[in-house]
Amino acid sequence: MFSFRKCSLKLALVCSGALMLPLASSAVAESAGYYGVGETPTEEQIAAWDIDIRPDGTGLPEGSGSVDEGMAVYETYCASCHGAFGEGMGRYPKLSGGEGTLAEDRPEKTVGSYWPYASTLWDYIHRAMPFFAPQSLTDDQVYAVTAYVLNLNYIVDGDFVANKETLPKVEMPNSGNFVWEDPRPDVENERCMSDCKDEVNVADSSEGKNLTPRTTGPLDEGLVE
Amino acid sequence: MFGKLRRLSLDVPKTALEESQKLPSSERRHFLRNGLFTAGGAMVGGAFAGLAPGALAKTQYPPENPSWTLSLGPGVVADPYGMPSPFEKEVIRRNVPWLTADKVSSISFTPLQHLKGIITPNGLFFERHHAGRPEVDPQQHRLMIHGLVDRPIILSMEDLQRLPSVSQINFIECPANGGMEWRGAQLNSLQFLHGMVSCAEWTGVRLSTLLQEVGMKPEGKWVLAEGADGAAMTRSIPMEKALDDVIVAYAQNGEALRREQGYPIRLVVPGWEGNTHVKWLRRLEVGDKPWMQREETSKYTDLLGDGTARGFTWVMEAKSVITSPCPEMPLKEKGVYQIEGLAWSGKGKVKAVDVSVDGGMNWQQAQLREPVLSKSLTRFVLEWKWDGNPALLQSRVIDETGYVQPTLGQLREARGTNSIYHKNAIQTWKVNADGSVVNVQLS
Numbered sequence: 001m002f003s004f005r006k007c008s009l010k011l012a013l014v015c016s017g018a019l020m021l022p023l024a025s026s027a028v029a030e031s032a033g034y035y036g037v038g039e040t041p042t043e044e045q046i047a048a049w050d051i052d053i054r055p056d057g058t059g060l061p062e063g064s065g066s067v068d069e070g071m072a073v074y075e076t077y078c079a080s081c082h083g084a085f086g087e088g089m090g091r092y093p094k095l096s097g098g099e100g101t102l103a104e105d106r107p108e109k110t111v112g113s114y115w116p117y118a119s120t121l122w123d124y125i126h127r128a129m130p131f132f133a134p135q136s137l138t139d140d141q142v143y144a145v146t147a148y149v150l151n152l153n154y155i156v157d158g159d160f161v162a163n164k165e166t167l168p169k170v171e172m173p174n175s176g177n178f179v180w181e182d183p184r185p186d187v188e189n190e191r192c193m194s195d196c197k198d199e200v201n202v203a204d205s206s207e208g209k210n211l212t213p214r215t216t217g218p219l220d221e222g223l224v225e
Numbered sequence: 226m227f228g229k230l231r232r233l234s235l236d237v238p239k240t241a242l243e244e245s246q247k248l249p250s251s252e253r254r255h256f257l258r259n260g261l262f263t264a265g266g267a268m269v270g271g272a273f274a275g276l277a278p279g280a281l282a283k284t285q286y287p288p289e290n291p292s293w294t295l296s297l298g299p300g301v302v303a304d305p306y307g308m309p310s311p312f313e314k315e316v317i318r319r320n321v322p323w324l325t326a327d328k329v330s331s332i333s334f335t336p337l338q339h340l341k342g343i344i345t346p347n348g349l350f351f352e353r354h355h356a357g358r359p360e361v362d363p364q365q366h367r368l369m370i371h372g373l374v375d376r377p378i379i380l381s382m383e384d385l386q387r388l389p390s391v392s393q394i395n396f397i398e399c400p401a402n403g404g405m406e407w408r409g410a411q412l413n414s415l416q417f418l419h420g421m422v423s424c425a426e427w428t429g430v431r432l433s434t435l436l437q438e439v440g441m442k443p444e445g446k447w448v449l450a451e452g453a454d455g456a457a458m459t460r461s462i463p464m465e466k467a468l469d470d471v472i473v474a475y476a477q478n479g480e481a482l483r484r485e486q487g488y489p490i491r492l493v494v495p496g497w498e499g500n501t502h503v504k505w506l507r508r509l510e511v512g513d514k515p516w517m518q519r520e521e522t523s524k525y526t527d528l529l530g531d532g533t534a535r536g537f538t539w540v541m542e543a544k545s546v547i548t549s550p551c552p553e554m555p556l557k558e559k560g561v562y563q564i565e566g567l568a569w570s571g572k573g574k575v576k577a578v579d580v581s582v583d584g585g586m587n588w589q590q591a592q593l594r595e596p597v598l599s600k601s602l603t604r605f606v607l608e609w610k611w612d613g614n615p616a617l618l619q620s621r622v623i624d625e626t627g628y629v630q631p632t633l634g635q636l637r638e639a640r641g642t643n644s645i646y647h648k649n650a651i652q653t654w655k656v657n658a659d660g661s662v663v664n665v666q667l668s
Contacts, residue, residue: 032440037387038378045379046371049508052449052459052516081326091326103532107643109523114534117517124519127457131330134356134455177533178526184542184647186639189621189629193579193588200584200617202655203668206413213322215414215553216315220322 053123057168060122064163065144067151073141074148077130086110086152096152099173112153116178118170122146122162143167309348313339318349321417324405329357330456332399334420337546337567338553343394343602345423347478352485353399353421353499356455361505363489366453368473372511375440382475382489388430388438391472393495394601396569398422398541400498400525400646406633407642410666415551418664419652422544422569424602425486427493429474432467435509445511449518450492453507460501461515462494466539470495470600473506496571496600497539498646500525530641541571543630544649545578545605545622556660559613564591568603570624577623578605584617584653584667585632591620616656617667633666 053059065073075084083089086096098108107113111121126142128134137145147162156162156170206212213220285291309316318333325331333352335345345351352358363382371377402421405411412418432448441464448467452458462471474493475482482488487504494501500520515521515537527535545568550556564582568575574597579588591607605620622630633650655665 032374032376032438035388035438037384037438038380041369041371041377041379046369046377049369050371050510051457052451052510052518054512054514055517056514091324102528102534102643103530107528107532109528111523114528115523117522120517120519120522123516124523127459128356128455128519131356134457178522178536179533180536182535182538182540184538184540185628187631187635189631189635191579191621191623191629194586196586196588200586201668202584202617202653202665204409204666205655206410206664209411209413211323211411212413212417212552213319215319215416219317219319 051127053119055117055119055168057119057164060164060167061139062164063139063143064161065140065142065147066161067147067156067158070144070146070148073137073145078145081131086149095149110153111149112155112173114174116172116175118150118167118172121149122167316349318352319416330355332421334416335423336416337420337548338415338551343424343604344478345425347480347483350423350425350483350486351399351421354454355458358484359454359505360484361453361488366489366507368490368507368509370435370439370509373442373445373513374511375442378439385430385473385475385490388434390428390430392426392428393472394424394426394598395493395495396422396424396600396602397499397502400500400541403648404645407644407648410664413552413664415546415548415553419546425477426479427472427474428476429472429490429493432471432473435473436467441511444513447512447515449510449512449516450503450506451508452503453505458503458520459516459518460503460520461518462501466494466497496541498525498541501539525646527640527644527646529644538647542647542649543570543572543622543624543628544568545620545630546652547618547620547654550618550656550662551654552662552664555662556611556656558660559611561608561610564607564609564618566605566620568605568620568622569601570622571600572628573625574599575603575622576625579621580607581619582609582616585619588621613658615658618654618656619651621651
């Protein structure tokens with residue numbers, strides 16, 4: 001009995017403390033470092049993880065790579081998925097071609113036909129490629145393979161050397177075709193409740209298309225014919 | 226949920242008991258312990274696979290007394306981390322093998338047809354990985370915040386848990402949910418057509434708290450979020466959103482995030498496309514311009530019919546779908562049914578949902594089931610008496626901004642058929658006279 005009372009007294013104290021906290025924190029939380037958590041990173045720590053590149057070239061490191069050097073890197077690390085000339089393999093992405101197809105029935109969105117910024121190519125190859133060993137290429141190799149993929153798309157000549165000065169100057173052919181402000185809502189449906197249309201017709205059905213994997217039983221591992 | 230498996234489930238334990246009674250008592254104990262009372266799933270396929278079909282035919286419902294009433298079950302902590310009944314083993318995430326080159330950069334879909342309420346169980350939350358699911362050690366994982374800030378920091382996961390936290394229920398939807406259907410009806414399944422949306426209660430630290438702690442410089446207008454996976458996934462988030470309702474979440478439905486959802490931490494960007502909710506978050510950088518990363522230029526931009534494209538289309542506009550009936554949940558016979566479904570909006574709360582059973586000619590307002598929360602899934606219900614004739618079922622959500630869910634025809638007219646992303650059109654299910662349900666598109 002005695003110990004129980006002691007315990008509840010303790011609880012009451014903890015409780016009143018907890019009640020006071022939000023008031024105190026909301027009053028001072030505006031100032032930087034209020035909570036004082038964490039460590040201050042060293043410049044070396046920041047530099048090692050700060051790998052992003054912007055279209056204006058911010059973030060690009062020293063180093064360089066030519067189209068020719070890039071061909072060797074590409075054939076070793078990239079061609080097995082993306083094809084010898086960037087034509088893609090199976091469902092692995094196509095990197096080249098597709099110019100003039102964007103408004104067609106089957107558009108091909110490649111580096112040449114679609115990507116708006118050359119910096120993105122360096123950034124992405126460096127952070128995520130090759131697929132099976134991300135961040136394993138040297139900066140020179142990344143510059144080289146970037147130059148090679150641009151050349152596969154006829155965006156740079158065969159004597160192009162990519163470095164932090166030349167790459168931000170590369171103009172991507174499709175860069176002017178993006179709108180970077182969301183215009184939605186771009187459709188306006190009406191909330192009609194009765195007699196909303198003249199007729200109802202089924203235009204297409206999934207029945208008999210045989211594209212749906214199994215929805216019961218074990219996972220469907222195979223390709224559907 | 227229980228239909229198909231019922232017979233098997235009710236038969237086996239009793240047969241097991243009878244079978245065990247033929248054994249000497251020591252062996253019988255062993256038999257019961259290892260066969261009946263451990264892994265139910267293994268038992269069904271294993272020990273009793275050879276029994277005569279007649280032995281399995283006996284029922285355990287009235288007037289029979291089921292074996293589980295006449296015996297003891299396993300004790301506590303038989304499953305220290307509890308799992309669903311083995312009879313629910315078909316309720317799983319599934320993938321479309323032909324959709325992606327491999328499973329490492331791929332998608333799995335939530336079985337919406339089996340779920341109740343608005344919360345997606347953690348094991349069934351849809352997955353989207355770009356370089357597989359990393360196994361991150363929380364002791365070693367760090368979040369670095371730097372860039373245009375006064376006081377860059379590196380936080381351990383313990384540091385993060387010392388900061389004030391919030392909990393909020395939000396859906397996450399991949400903007401490619403239903404993206405295979407712009408040109409026509411392909412897949413016949415609720416799970417594969419709409420299962421890239423899930424909803425959970427997320428707990429974590431507001432991004433605004435973290436940004437205040439590091440002291441943003443006034444020129445800071447954007448935040449880059451980066452993951453620690455092999456894709457080092459990145460997205461640029463404008464500061465207005467970052468300071469509004471974004472959180473760095475470490476918990477999902479009361480427990481630590483699942484590995485598939487970014488363990489130990491992920492970004493939750495309420496109402497915005499799933500790709501922005503960067504998983505395995507390791508870095509936040511404040512900058513004055515967007516970074517134009519691969520995931521916001523080459524991918525997650527919407528190609529229009531005229532060959533131009535839209536970028537930064539972050540918001541998931543309002544959408545709804547009927548989850549019962551659906552292709553996986555056909556009707557059995559004519560009579561009274563509860564048409565149920567889910568509705569959500571990236572711009573706030575669901576205001577109303579209308580249901581049509583005649584392909585959009587006439588509509589009735591459905592009931593919204595509480596809770597109705599902002600940027601969360603909302604469940605709706607409408608009672609319907611099916612007369613056994615073919616029917617065309619549709620649902621249409623109206624959100625608190627007054628936006629009315631569009632038809633596929635309206636979206637195609639505005640955007641063409643190549644945009645892949647953000648297809649939030651009204652779904653039509655055709656109910657055939659035999660009760661089967663088919664995904665169709667109306668002209």
